[in-house]
Amino acid sequence: MRLHETEAVVLRRKKITANDCYLTLFSRSMGRVEVFARNGNHPKSPLLAGSQPFVYGLFSLSGSKAFQLRSVIVHDNFYHLRSDISTMLLASYLAQVVLALTQERESNKVLFEALVNSLALLEKFPELGDAILVHFYAVCLTQLGIKPATEACAVCSEPDAPWFDVAAGGRVCQEHQTDQSFEASEQIALLDSALSLRVKDFLNRHSQEEELCSLQRLIEDYIDYHLDTQLRETRNQLQDYQ
Ligand SMILES: [Zn+2]
Incomplete structure (x- = not known):
């Protein structure tokens, strides 16, 4: 055996x-x-x-x-994750993100450690759930090789690129913005720090809940578009349940 x-x-x-x-x-x-x-x-x-x-x-x-x-x-x-419903739903959602984004028998140590770390942080600091989720998403984007362009236009590398375009792959400049692009300077800056900072440093920024939630929606749409997943819908269902 x-x-x-x-x-x-x-x-x-x-x-x-x-x-x-x-x-x-x-x-x-x-x-x-x-x-x-x-x-x-x-x-x-x-x-x-x-x-x-x-x-x-x-x-x-x-x-x-x-x-x-x-x-x-x-x-x-992680017993205390069950102590309130919104924390438990967020923990369940993290598990569903991993289910949706990983293939059977394909190991990813960085993602594994990010999941364990996120559950531990969520148990300890449930009030930081939105920031924990954003950072976890950032790890997923990097690990899955679909990190959006956050430093310059995804098409031409022009640094003055305040729009975000899901299909184009991140930031876009005046010339490359389309009907689908939207002004997203704040979300891009926040995403950039989630991608570059370690989780504890990111949590210490104490970002506004509103900014975090708007970035979550952007990332969900981005992942759903590029990987053909339904994160946004799964998330909405969990929030309705709440
Ligand atoms: Zn451009």
Whole structure:
């Protein structure tokens, strides 16, 4: 029996019988994997504690094509993420972003660490949720290789480029703006700092909630356009739920 040991976060749990469940893990070394957890729901099972959403731990899996959960050492279950509904929804949304943006069995250590770090920060500083999400998006943009042009016009490199154009790939100048472009100097400056600063330094900027939310929408539209995802819609659904 082949055993794999990897640090991972539980992105999703699907109950299949009263006792068993499927977990979707985002792991440091194996990327996103589906894992069968026999007795993962059973109150007396040692796997129960490790089979909850957001749990971060060391997971032992067996199998090669289909994985089965053998044991979990829980590093952190981020218990306090559940203490208020908006924090919990944001944590669930981070998990959904990873589900939407990653391919099965494609590991990305930087994204993995950003997810663990974001969950830890969100648990500790729930009031900074909007900034934590913006920074997480910035890591996604860089890691997925779709970072928008923030320094100059995406088409001609003209530095005087106060418009943003999703299809053109970022900032655009007077000459290259289209009907779809919009004036976005503030969002571009904020995005630039999210892309260049480490998360703690970005959080210490204490950006306005309104600016952060407007940048979130810009990034959601940008990712949805370039990767054919539905982040904006997923986000709206979660906010309606709230
Ligand atoms: Zn231009």
